[in-house]
Amino acid sequence: MKKQVIILAGQSNMSGRGGVYWYHGRYHWDSVVPDECTPSPSILRLSVDLNWEEARDPLHIDIESKSKTCGVGPGMSFANRLLKEIGCTSPNIGLVPCAVGGTAIKEWKKGSKLYNQMVQRAKAAAEIGDGGEIKAVLWYQGESDTDSDNASEVYGDNLKKFIEDVRSDLGLPYLPFIQVALASGSKRNVEKLRNAQLGLKLPNLVCVDAMGLPLNSDQLHLTTQAQVKLGTMLAEAYITQFLGQSNSTIWFNHQLITSQKAADFLCEIYQDGSLCGVNEIYFAGATDKGNKYVNNYLLGLYQSIRGVILLVVVSILLLYIVYSYCC
Structure with a gap:
């Protein structure tokens, strides 16, 4: 060892x-x-x-x-x-x-x-x-x-x-x-x-x-x-x-961040320290730790579709601007 x-x-x-x-x-x-x-x-x-x-x-x-x-x-x-x-x-x-x-x-x-x-x-x-x-x-x-x-x-x-x-x-x-x-x-x-x-x-x-x-x-x-x-x-x-963390897990300002992508969520991130390689990430406010959670599948889904969501939002805004200008 x-x-x-x-x-x-x-x-x-x-x-x-x-x-x-x-x-x-x-x-x-x-x-x-x-x-x-x-x-x-x-x-x-x-x-x-x-x-x-x-x-x-x-x-x-x-x-x-x-x-x-x-x-x-x-x-x-x-x-x-x-x-x-x-x-x-x-x-x-x-x-x-x-x-x-x-x-x-x-x-x-x-x-x-x-x-x-x-x-x-x-x-x-x-x-x-x-x-x-x-x-x-x-x-x-x-x-x-x-x-x-x-x-x-x-x-x-x-x-x-x-x-x-x-x-x-x-x-x-x-x-x-x-x-x-x-x-x-x-x-x-x-x-x-x-x-x-x-x-x-x-x-x-x-x-x-x-x-x-x-x-x-x-x-x-x-x-x-x-x-x-x-x-x-x-x-x-x-x-x-720190004990039991994977190499991808980091702390920042006393908040646990499992990846840089996960940091895009505007909330604190916690992981069950008693498990190694746990596949669940807990999202919570500083005064309500563990109130909600989302697993890695949902996190990956969010990461895969957020570009599409952003494109749709930008397109709607552009259409609104064109419509307002023309009408």
């Missing part, structure tokens, strides 16, 4: 500082691993030298420089929650750590060292061993950009370009991105940047809000339990909105 490959990218709150503390002039990790982060033979990580190995915290220990101390991040609780959902016993989830603490969005632009390394590692994860399918990117970054007024102003545009470039270079135009809205940062700009994160509209982009999760004493990094909670939140978002 091919691994479900999940890319972990961003800065220190993604690489993990849960349980990290300052003592005698340096940072240490307390080595406490919560039950939700327990290692499993079914959860693997891609090491810095591109080998699969059993995943365990700290996931980014060999990705960041030795001058940085890694602790618990959201990756393991995410993977364990996902593993519980899919119920597989063979190696099935492949985590690809790529996050580096203290990095701004400009350091992740296409062509940069971090960007190239992430794309290279993602492609390798899909090829080595028994192979894998790149299923999603978990992205938690932005604290560094709150230090700059200008960086905060253009953050939304830079993030949009980053997502589009990653999808293009991986050949996955609708690759799910689950980003985290900041829980901390410079008070001067944190809300400005959060608004950019929460307001960004792209297909298959979901935002999980970390605001309110407990922080370490530095008031910047999430505590161990906060990281566990965040990982579970990310997993729930992935399970709810």
Whole structure:
């Protein structure tokens, strides 16, 4: 069975500082691993030298420089929650750590060292061993950009370009991105940047809000339990909105769109997430989900005759104009 490959990218709150503390002039990790982060033979990580190995915290220990101390991040609780959902016993989830603490969005632009390394590692994860399918990117970054007024102003545009470039270079135009809205940062700009994160509209982009999760004493990094909670939140978002979808299914502005043609209907589109390849599409208003449905046959019928309908309507309008002019 091919691994479900999940890319972990961003800065220190993604690489993990849960349980990290300052003592005698340096940072240490307390080595406490919560039950939700327990290692499993079914959860693997891609090491810095591109080998699969059993995943365990700290996931980014060999990705960041030795001058940085890694602790618990959201990756393991995410993977364990996902593993519980899919119920597989063979190696099935492949985590690809790529996050580096203290990095701004400009350091992740296409062509940069971090960007190239992430794309290279993602492609390798899909090829080595028994192979894998790149299923999603978990992205938690932005604290560094709150230090700059200008960086905060253009953050939304830079993030949009980053997502589009990653999808293009991986050949996955609708690759799910689950980003985290900041829980901390410079008070001067944190809300400005959060608004950019929460307001960004792209297909298959979901935002999980970390605001309110407990922080370490530095008031910047999430505590161990906060990281566990965040990982579970990310997993729930992935399970709810992406797990079991076909390649043609996309989310846009929190609406499920089974095809671009289906988007022509002026309504929200939902699909029963408990079934794979289900042939029924549910159309409903935002406050009346599941009120009506139409199956794929009716959808196809609509698509096949709408050109004829349009031609008839245009012809009637033209005849009316000619009649009005002449008479």
